[in-house]
Structures are given as C-alpha cells and as structure tokens.
Amino acid sequence: MVHAAIILAGVVAVVFAGLMATQRSLYACSVCLLAVLLQTAAIFYFLGAPLVAFLQVMIYAGAVMVLVVVTIMAAPAENPQALRKPSMPWFLAVLGILAPLGEAAWALSRGGLPQAAGWGASAAQMQVGTVLFGPYAVATEAVGFLIFLSALAVVDLNRSQL
Amino acid sequence: MNQAVWAVCFALFAVGLSLLILRRELLVMLLGLELMVNAANIGVVYGASLTGDAAGLSAALLIIAVAAAEAVIGLSLILRVYQSGRSPESDVLRELRG
Numbered sequence: 001m002v003h004a005a006i007i008l009a010g011v012v013a014v015v016f017a018g019l020m021a022t023q024r025s026l027y028a029c030s031v032c033l034l035a036v037l038l039q040t041a042a043i044f045y046f047l048g049a050p051l052v053a054f055l056q057v058m059i060y061a062g063a064v065m066v067l068v069v070v071t072i073m074a075a076p077a078e079n080p081q082a083l084r085k086p087s088m089p090w091f092l093a094v095l096g097i098l099a100p101l102g103e104a105a106w107a108l109s110r111g112g113l114p115q116a117a118g119w120g121a122s123a124a125q126m127q128v129g130t131v132l133f134g135p136y137a138v139a140t141e142a143v144g145f146l147i148f149l150s151a152l153a154v155v156d157l158n159r160s161q162l
Numbered sequence: 163m164n165q166a167v168w169a170v171c172f173a174l175f176a177v178g179l180s181l182l183i184l185r186r187e188l189l190v191m192l193l194g195l196e197l198m199v200n201a202a203n204i205g206v207v208y209g210a211s212l213t214g215d216a217a218g219l220s221a222a223l224l225i226i227a228v229a230a231a232e233a234v235i236g237l238s239l240i241l242r243v244y245q246s247g248r249s250p251e252s253d254v255l256r257e258l259r260g
Contacts, residue, residue, distance in 0.1 A: 143228055143231075
C-alpha cells in the first residue's frame with residue numbers, strides 16, 4: 001500500500017510538472033509547481049521522513065510560493081480575456097486537490113508513519129539534530145550565514161524603493 | 163519500487179531542465195530550477211531512507227534551505243527587472259549597465 005501511495009504521488013507530481021511546461025500563464029505555472037511540491041512532500045512522508053516533508057511544505061510550498069505569488073503580482077498584467085478561460089482541464093484541477101487530501105486521509109487512517117515499509121528513515125530522523133550540529137555543524141552554520149546574506153542582498157537590491 | 167522512484171526523479175529533473183532551457187521568461191526559468199532541485203532532493207531522501215542514514219536527511223534539509231535562499235535572491239532580481247520596466251525575458255537582458 002505504501003509503495004502504491006508513493007507511485008501515485010510520483011505520477012501526480014510528474015503530471016503537474018508536465019502541465020507546468022505547457023502553461024502560458026505565470027500564475028497557472030506556479031499553481032502547478034505548488035501541486036508538485038505537495039506531492040514531493042507526500043513522497044517524503046511515505047518514505048518515512050515526516051520531518052523533511054513538514055519542512056518541505058512549510059518552507060517550499062509555504063514561504064517560497066508566497067514570494068513567487070508576490071513577484072507574479074508585480075509582473076506586467078496579463079491579457080484579461082486569456083484569464084477567463086481555465087488554464088487546465090477540470091479533472092486535472094480536481095486531481096491536484098484530491099490527491100494530497102486523499103494521501104493525508106490515508107496516512108491519518110493508518111495512524112502514523114509507514115513503519116512496515118522497512119525503511120530506516122524514521123529512525124534516522126531522530127538523529128538529524130545530532131548530525132546537523134555535530135559532523136555537519138560547519139555546513140549548517142554556512143547555510144545559516146547564506147540565508148542571512150540573501151536577506152541582506154534583497155534589502156540592498158531594493159534599497160532605492162525603501 | 164526502486165525504478166519508480168528514480169523514474170519520478172529523472173522525469174521531474176528533465177521537465178525542470180526543459181523549462182530552464184526552452185522558456186524565456188525569467189520567472190518560469192526560476193520555477194524550472196526549483197523543480198530540478200526538488201527532483202534531486204527526492205533522490206537524496208530516497209537514498210537516506212534505503213540506508214537509514216541521518217546524514218542524508220540532514221543533507222536534504224540543507225538543500226531545502228539553500229534552495230529557498232537562492233529563490234529569494236532570484237525573485238528579488240526578477241522583481242527589480244519588473245520594476246525597471248524592462249522586458250522580463252532572458253534574451254533581451256543581455257547587457258550589463260555600466
């Protein structure tokens with residue numbers, strides 16, 4: 001069952017990734033990417049790494065997609081006539097909504113992580129904190145510094161607007 | 163199962179690469195780049211799940227953080243292009259000012 005869930009999430013992710021390539025609207029493209037990111041988080045969860053799945057949803061599907069939407073809002077206005085037509089067939093839009101809901105309902109009905117799959121990720125993620133601030137401490141600090149530098153770069157790039 | 167996960171990885175990576183190469187809009191190219199990073203991350207997490215390696219999961223978390231920082235910088239640059247009134251297409255932005 002877990003294998004089927006992973007394959008389903010993978011197929012839905014590939015379908016929406018293919019839709020991304022065919023969309024002319026920036027907004028539709030970003031919505032398709034959001035569907036891919038949610039299915040990727042589902043794959044992480046079913047592989048027994050709920051921490052990575054949670055951070056994928058929070059950082060990628062949350063923060064990064066909000067920034068993308070804000071950038072699209074600043075983009076030149078699209079043709080209003082073109083926006084009246086739906087950008088994808090209705091059944092694919094329904095699939096994009098039902099797939100993560102169905103996966104979440106299935107995961108909740110199972111009552112927890114797919115332990116029976118025999119993968120070791122669920123035990124390994126207990127040691128993630130120890131690894132991040134042990135052998136990988138320099139890399140962790142470097143990434144934190146990189147995020148700080150990216151925030152400074154954003155402020156500097158938009159300094160004339162402030 | 164192994165082939166299915168790797169097939170998903172390569173398919174997502176290929177679609178992201180095609181978006182990066184074939185589309186001219188800067189924002190769509192950036193979304194393709196994010197797709198490629200996600201595809202690589204699936205491979206990293208799958209490898210970590212097979213071996214039970216905490217270092218693999220840690221690397222996946224660091225990849226997510228680095229990709230978020232890169233997206234922030236890229237989106238800020240694209241926003242500046244929009245605000246300057248220039249065309250947000252890669253074949254138009256060929257010369258540096260100065």
